[in-house]
């Protein structure tokens with residue numbers, strides 16, 4: 001190329017939002033890094049969606065559409081994407097940090113023998129070289145990382161950048177699909193969505209979370225009602241998850257998910273460091289807690305000292321009124 005290649009993930013008939021966010025950011029970086037911007041989409045039934053990526057800045061979209069790429073496993077995708085990288089030699093390959101993206105990036109790093117900067121929350125061009133900002137020590141510090149090799153491979157955290165259309169169009173090139181015996185050795189025999197219709201925590205732009213302050217599992221209904229009004233995902237503290245009040249996939253924090261939404265509303269959560277590291281990069285944090293000394297108020301943008309069972313339903317009511325009016 002040289003240039004930037006974005007691996008776009010397409011699932012359930014649409015692109016993961018993080019892929020479009022990464023592509024939008026890559027468009028901004030392609031000039032300073034001195035190269036073109038391409039995307040690759042691999043999967044089953046993805047061919048028709050390839051050209052869509054032109055609207056987000058991709059000049060060329062490489063597409064591999066094959067049933068063998070539709071089983072949710074990363075290995076077959078590596079067999080298609082690694083040869084493309086070797087052939088095109090981009091200076092950077094950017095992947096959204098979804099479950100699939102993480103799997104794929106790690107496997108690509110091993111296959112290509114390159115370094116992987118995981119968990120990037122920002123990307124910049126420094127004298128023609130890509131730099132990634134990423135949190136370390138549980139989010140206590142942000143470090144700037146570069147790459148010592150020729151290829152910069154990065155996993156980018158969802159909600160780090162806006163997804164913005166540029167109005168461009170892309171040329172589409174079809175890739176050959178040749179799956180190795182090793183990659184084809186694992187088969188998925190059955191799959192079942194766990195949370196059908198539920199907004200994914202990592203990609204949500206708004207999250208409403210509940211903690212031990214809810215007092216009982218059935219009280220999560222208060223959090224869910226506000227979340228539904230806002231079109232938000234529901235999160236939970238570990239205390240709430242450990243108590244069996246909410247499922248673990250919703251846990252935010254050191255031993256749960258790291259999230260970075262535009263708005264994070266914490267209800268009855270004290271703000272322990274292990275919770276903080278999972279949500280502190282949210283753009284706006286609102287805390288509702290009856291204890292004015294709760295640590296969460298120390299890193300919230302807005303705080304309401306009060307009983308969540310009074311405050312949260314009122315907030316929900318206000319949102320409903322605004323939406324109606």
Ligand SMILES: Cc1cc2nc3c(=O)[nH]c(=O)nc-3n(C[C@H](O)[C@H](O)[C@H](O)COP(=O)(O)OP(=O)(O)OC[C@H]3O[C@@H](n4cnc5c(N)ncnc54)[C@H](O)[C@@H]3O)c2cc1C
Pocket residue numbers: 210211212213214236237238239240251252253254255256257267268269270271272273274275278288289290291294306307308309
């Ligand atoms: C190795 C390790 C990993 C961990 N990983 C995580 C993790 O991933 N995520 C995580 O969250 N925690 C994690 N923890 C646990 C963490 O230390 C805290 O124990 C936990 O976050 C506390 O959850 P909480 O804020 O819901 O509960 P609490 O700390 O008990 O806080 C409850 C809050 O609710 C408020 N409250 C009570 N009633 C009301 C009411 N009616 N209205 C308004 N406010 C009310 C109280 O004032 C209090 O501040 C981890 C701990 C360890 C040791």
